Amino acid sequence: METMKAAVFHGQGDLRVEERPVPEPGPGEALLRIKYCGICGSDLEAYRYGLYEPGIVIGHEIAAEVAAVGPGVAGLAPGDRVTSNDIVPCGECRYCRTGRVSICDAVTMPGVTCDGGFAEYMTVAARALYRLPDGVSDLQAALTDPSSNALHAVNRSGLRLGDRVLVIGAGPIGLLIVQAALLAGARRVFVAEMNETRRCLAREMGASEVINPEVDNLDLAVADLTEDQGADVVFCASGSPGAMASTFTLVRKGGVVVPVGICEQPVAADFLSLVMNELDYRGTYASYDEYGLALDLMAQGRWRTEPLVSAVIPLEQIVAEGFEVLLQPGAAAAKILVRP
Amino acid sequence: MRFASMEYVKKMQEVLNSDEQHRRAAKGETDSYLLVLDPEPDKGVAERHIVGYSMVDGEVTEAWTGQRKTTFVLSAPYGVWVSILEGRLGPIAAMTTRRLKIRGNLLKLLSGSDSTLRMVELLRTIPTEFEGEYASVKLGQEAG
Numbered sequence: 141m142e143t144m145k146a147a148v149f150h151g152q153g154d155l156r157v158e159e160r161p162v163p164e165p166g167p168g169e170a171l172l173r174i175k176y177c178g179i180c181g182s183d184l185e186a187y188r189y190g191l192y193e194p195g196i197v198i199g200h201e202i203a204a205e206v207a208a209v210g211p212g213v214a215g216l217a218p219g220d221r222v223t224s225n226d227i228v229p230c231g232e233c234r235y236c237r238t239g240r241v242s243i244c245d246a247v248t249m250p251g252v253t254c255d256g257g258f259a260e261y262m263t264v265a266a267r268a269l270y271r272l273p274d275g276v277s278d279l280q281a282a283l284t285d286p287s288s289n290a291l292h293a294v295n296r297s298g299l300r301l302g303d304r305v306l307v308i309g310a311g312p313i314g315l316l317i318v319q320a321a322l323l324a325g326a327r328r329v330f331v332a333e334m335n336e337t338r339r340c341l342a343r344e345m346g347a348s349e350v351i352n353p354e355v356d357n358l359d360l361a362v363a364d365l366t367e368d369q370g371a372d373v374v375f376c377a378s379g380s381p382g383a384m385a386s387t388f389t390l391v392r393k394g395g396v397v398v399p400v401g402i403c404e405q406p407v408a409a410d411f412l413s414l415v416m417n418e419l420d421y422r423g424t425y426a427s428y429d430e431y432g433l434a435l436d437l438m439a440q441g442r443w444r445t446e447p448l449v450s451a452v453i454p455l456e457q458i459v460a461e462g463f464e465v466l467l468q469p470g471a472a473a474a475k476i477l478v479r480p
Numbered sequence: 481m482r483f484a485s486m487e488y489v490k491k492m493q494e495v496l497n498s499d500e501q502h503r504r505a506a507k508g509e510t511d512s513y514l515l516v517l518d519p520e521p522d523k524g525v526a527e528r529h530i531v532g533y534s535m536v537d538g539e540v541t542e543a544w545t546g547q548r549k550t551t552f553v554l555s556a557p558y559g560v561w562v563s564i565l566e567g568r569l570g571p572i573a574a575m576t577t578r579r580l581k582i583r584g585n586l587l588k589l590l591s592g593s594d595s596t597l598r599m600v601e602l603l604r605t606i607p608t609e610f611e612g613e614y615a616s617v618k619l620g621q622e623a624g
């Protein structure tokens with residue numbers, strides 16, 4: 141039996157690179173040779189809190205090449221460059237049938253519910269794959285998943301041409317939301333971020349004002365930037381309960397708040413403002429159709445991902461140079477890619 | 481002393497901390513506040529003034545001028561603040577009717593209304609000079 145190296149999740153704070161058999165593609169599946177797999181914020185949460193099933197190979201932000209296809213797969217051949225949707229929907233539940241695929245009742249998620257991409261090879265349903273357009277590099281394609289999630293968050297917000305947008309937290313998702321909001325027609329995007337490196341990245345991604353909320357009073361800064369109205373749309377891409385609690389009065393009356401980051405701690409929700417100001421809070425989870433959009437935008441040169449890649453590391457170093465670096469308080473790194 | 485000056489905020493800290501009634505009403509409050517007095521050029525108030533203070537269990541531990549990170553931001557045109565100090569506008573009504581713009585958890589702020597009311601009474605005892613058209617307003621009477 142052929143073997144490969146893979147990062148296997150064994151529970152809270154326990155991820156090990158081990159020898160595993162190279163999987164066989166079943167009916168309707170493709171075997172992928174992984175080029176890059178990005179470390180996602182959700183992988184970090186899972187590592188910290190033990191949220192995944194022990195024994196699985198994690199990793200879902202992949203760029204790969206088809207190595208083989210299983211029975212019944214048409215239109216894909218070895219050598220094809222691809223990325224995979226991190227959601228493999230059931231296709232039959234009420235949410236799939238109404239286009240709300242990211243909240244499918246019976247979803248499979250490679251790297252979350254079954255083996256994923258921090259490995260030399262993985263298998264995945266061929267219907268979840270997207271062929272990479274010419275001109276999109278493997279490195280760019282490894283950021284299709286977070287790009288798609290950012291586009292989905294903006295789609296969920298209902299952002300309108302001319303809106304003024306606040307993004308709290310300039311990690312990879314926050315930074316990509318800046319770009320997505322501008323594409324969707326935001327007049328200005330303000331970013332609140334404590335880390336200096338990430339503030340620079342936010343400017344690079346097109347933020348018009350970047351605020352350090354440790355130094356400047358964020359409420360006052362946003363009020364001043366919006367003639368005292370508040371932002372039309374607030375994306376909270378920070379896991380801090382304080383940041384989430386602040387959204388209730390950073391958004392204008394009748395505005396929209398999209399919580400993107402996940403708070404482990406309870407949030408002091410200001411329901412009085414929510415009611416009196418008729419606020420809309422809209423959750424956003426993963427994405428689906430936005431994968432194709434993200435790849436098309438990259439192919440057209442209208443979507444940048446390279447500035448976000450802060451390091452490419454070998455699989456053997458995934459813990460020391462990847463997870464542990466990103467989990468340090470105040471980590472400046474944006475996206476770290478693993479190259480098996 | 482000039483309203484919202486450094487001298488004024490230090491006096492405010494002293495007055496609040498030395499009042500038993502305020503200390504009792506504010507017990508358990510650990511928050512920080514930024515009060516923003518927006519300019520009214522047509523009334524002779526050219527510049528924005530910002531003062532702030534932080535409270536630990538009802539005691540004012542620090543008071544300053546200028547902006548910094550706080551739990552609450554209360555902002556209004558200069559004249560609204562003067563009206564509140566004069567007693568022509570109740571501070572609670574000013575909050576609930578949005579004459580005073582509140583950023584931060586409004587319900588939490590309103591739940592501390594006893595200390596807010598006492599605070600306003602105490603600020604009235606400080607001899608204060610106002611700017612522009614408000615220069616004729618006189619404060620400095622005894623607290624009830």
Ligand SMILES: [Zn+2]
Pocket residue numbers: 180181182200201285286
């Ligand atoms: Zn991800």
Ligand SMILES: [Zn+2]
Pocket residue numbers: 229230231232233234235236237244245246247
């Ligand atoms: Zn479904």
